[in-house]
Amino acid sequence: MSSSALVEKTAFDLSHLLANKEVSSVEIAQACLSQIDRVDEQVHAFLHRDDQDFLAQARASDERREKGNSLGPLDGIPVALKDVISVKGQPLTAASKILQNYISPYDATVTKKLKDAGAVIGGRLNLDEFAMGSSTENSAYGPTRNPWDLNCVPGGSSGGSSAAVAAREAPLTLGSDTGGSIRQPASLCGVVGMKPTYGMVSRYGLAAFASSLDQIGPFSKTVEDTALLLEIISGHDPLDSTSFPTEIPSYSSAINQSLKPCVLGLPKEYFGEGMDDEVRNAVNLAVEFYRNQGHEIVEVSLPTTDLAVPVYYVIATAEASSNLARYDGIRYTTRSDRAQNAIDVYAKSRGEGFGEEVKRRCILGAYGLSSGYYDAYYLRAQKTRTLIREDFNRVFKEVDAILTPTAPTPAFKFGEKSDDPISMYLSDIYTISTNLAGLPAISVPCGFTKGNLPIGLQLIGRAFEESSLLSIAHAYDREHKFGCVTPSLVKE
Amino acid sequence: MKYEAVIGLEVHVQLETNSKMFTRVPCGYGKEPNSLTDAVVLGLPGALPVMNLEAIEKSIKVGLLLGCKIADTCKWDRKNYFYPDMPKNYQISQFDQPICEGGEVEIEMPGDSPAVMGKHRIVQLTRIHLEEDVGKLTHFENDSLVDYNRAGSPLLEIVSEPDLFSPEETFAYLTSLRNSLIYTGISSCDMEKGQLRCDANISIRPVGTEKLGTKVELKNLNTISGVKNGVEYEIKRQIKAMEQGEEIFQETRRWNPEQRYTTPMRSKEMAHDYRYFPDPDLMPVKIEQEWIDKIRNEIPEKPFDKQRRYMDELNLPYSITSALCPDLKLCEYFEEANKLAKNPRKIGNWVVNDLLRELSAGSKDETKSISLNDCPIPPKHLAELVELIENGSVSNNVAKELFPEMFSTGKSPSTLVKEKGLEVKSDEGEIESHCAQAIQDDPDAAEKFKAGKEGAINALKGKVMKATRGQANPKVVDEILRRLLSN
Amino acid sequence: MSESEPNPMDIDYVSNLARIELSEKEKEKFRGQLGDVLKYFEKLQEVDVEGVEPTAHAFPRYNVWDKDTAKKPFSVDLALQNAPKSRNEQILVPKVVED
Ligand SMILES: [Mg+2]
């Protein structure tokens, strides 16, 4: 099979090809590497590659399979990770200058699970520095470009993870989602991206941005592939005290069972002003699809919607200001050579090592926790967060899933929002609430604009009911497969 | 004007656990630098904390011993400040929901003489919370080195009310607290190893006034006597400043034990803006009554309660109890020996005099004693010795000679007596000839006794004992002498 | 703090608190941007949160702990592998000015 045909395959198909010995893991790995060679100079999804290691893992997988010791459906399939997920012996920069020389001495739990499943882990994917941003413009190592239009952002913060799948550089990637950082770039790049329920996937080994909101999740071409990857990386982890002890069913078999009629809620607050018309039309078509399939569509209300962005930015920046205090130039981060004493090491190393958005958020977060402001900002935001959770709990008594656009607009141009924090923050307006409520949500590609930019549909599910959410998403995706359309820019 | 000092203490105690507070790396002292770390201890990207159950149980135990209210629920907060010994630049601690609230420590001031019990008083505690320790900095001329071995060890912070009014009380408080903590088995409280560290908040006010003066936080009080001396110096400094009309600043000062004075620490203008907030990486702790009750069963009797019981029930003199009771191991030793010999006063005497002397003399390190765990004389040997004296099988003098040999050989007293032929001689024929000889040698004494001077018989007894090298049974000697002299 | 008019942020104080050195230009820029953000946050002050419990965790649980069993630590080499400077198995920092 040709290299260009291989990279267009879903992980599911690759898995079958491997099982039938129609292709080897080394061939798949080589196909990915040649695609990266071909397109990544333009796309810049990757911050780091270790081709020798990548191919060695693929060879090991082939040897296992040869001996009949295959580790399962993911054995031999490449998975690339956002550069905030630790892999022992590999760099982890979080797209920050301050971590430019850091090599991780240990594996994240998801990394370990992937290795145990035989996945071929390769490359470090670009992001907004420390996952702070919605465009990947905040990477200290240069932005990632949207494979559908190189003048547009891929979204963020997991822009490298979404672009790598869209540009066919990897069949599967992992990102992290704090306020939409998986779903928004998935939407802007025309791939599937999912944020699981908070606590479903261990955060151990994920460089923290906002601990109470962060979740790791998959990117893929199809919902089916996302189910495949999610069932491998999910599960209780004793090393993460916020990880939830629950049995993980086989999502990939669950989604192929016939879907009973569901009730889907459209929150009226999400369909108001600020939404691009082409986005609205595409989402409405998806709503029609579900209606025609016999599902019930109801209007619901989430009155706290307009509070989500301020609540999110108060909580996320406060937690970040504390989480990022460890990057100080003392133990493993880059130290400023202008430092004369220990106090200098902090201020100068951080001043030099952090980019502008990270500084802005750390300062905002420190302010919201500082003496005299805690009650008005952090505490008040935490209480308002309770109201937001209650809103969702109420709505989920009536509906099985909530359907919204993922992002208010398709991919925007570089520089368009980079100097206006509030307008950048508002690009996460549809995704942020689910992080505050801890709920699972998935972005599924649902069409294109006239300018050929992808549009994403978001489905939000009940807590810990990933099976049901994936089934509902798969019902749409199986019939449309917009994520399997390869951008012409990266097609051979 | 006369001034009085008001002092509150913050005591940090390292809990003895196998692993650290929030990760399962071993705790340890004196190991190769940076050999007790992992991703969590070093605060690497992605590392997450997981609570140590043992540390929580030990904290509850301390709280129960000190009469605190144990929290229904407590949670974890981050205390944010930058310092090279703190890997994450925040310390996981407890801010507004500590594991224990209130509580008290009974203290005893020195009495008029070592034989007399001093005044007792209750010092109120504010709270006890659990947190993680920091690493260790060593300062050099031009730079400093950091070892993170200690970082992340479980640390209990015990905060007293401003309820101490002199350096002596402060000393008494710390001594009593330390004894109680050692009783619970949560820590050895070795100050040299930094297992117990102390900061003091000190202010002064005119005698008779209520309002607290400006408080100064005194740090680096790392020995019990250092606490006393440091506090004493700081009170004098404040009184002198006050008398000279100087203002006392709210500041942090450091005790310099070698030069014996306090100096201000570089003022940290934002030192107190710690930006506490609940740690999102950790879940709260819920403490059910059942759990508390279970731990309550493991709480030892408090040192002063034990002391009172020994005095009341066992009729022990204060001087013996004050030597026994601060040391739980010693009390256990005493009780085990006494269970067999049923002679508390004799056993007590042997323990606090002879045993303690041998323990400290037997140690190669002059500053330390041999631990009771390694004591070569088991309690049953001491009990046996006291029984041998009581039934007249050995004399007191022989016993005193035997004791060091019991210590050096580990042999039982009866074995040693047999080996050395020190059994008391009750052979009447032989003893009678020694008695007759004694009367012959000292006719004066014999006459005086016959004339009714009861005490004169002792001189004759002494001669017999000397002649028999102390081995004659004193009862038999007494009987024979009286018989011979009555003739 | 006043309900109607948000407090301007003292950027010197807060950047020092966060231990981040800022250039004058950055300070100027942040003052404006963060001022706008804080104004936007004012929405929060209007929410009625009387009697509402704060959410610290989306799905709170209690007593998530581990038994006290020690595991193998990092080797000293691994612990120091990323250190910018070290000496005698320890992290070297410039002089810590008297505590
Ligand atoms: Mg303190």
Ligand SMILES: [Zn+2]
């Ligand atoms: Zn403390």
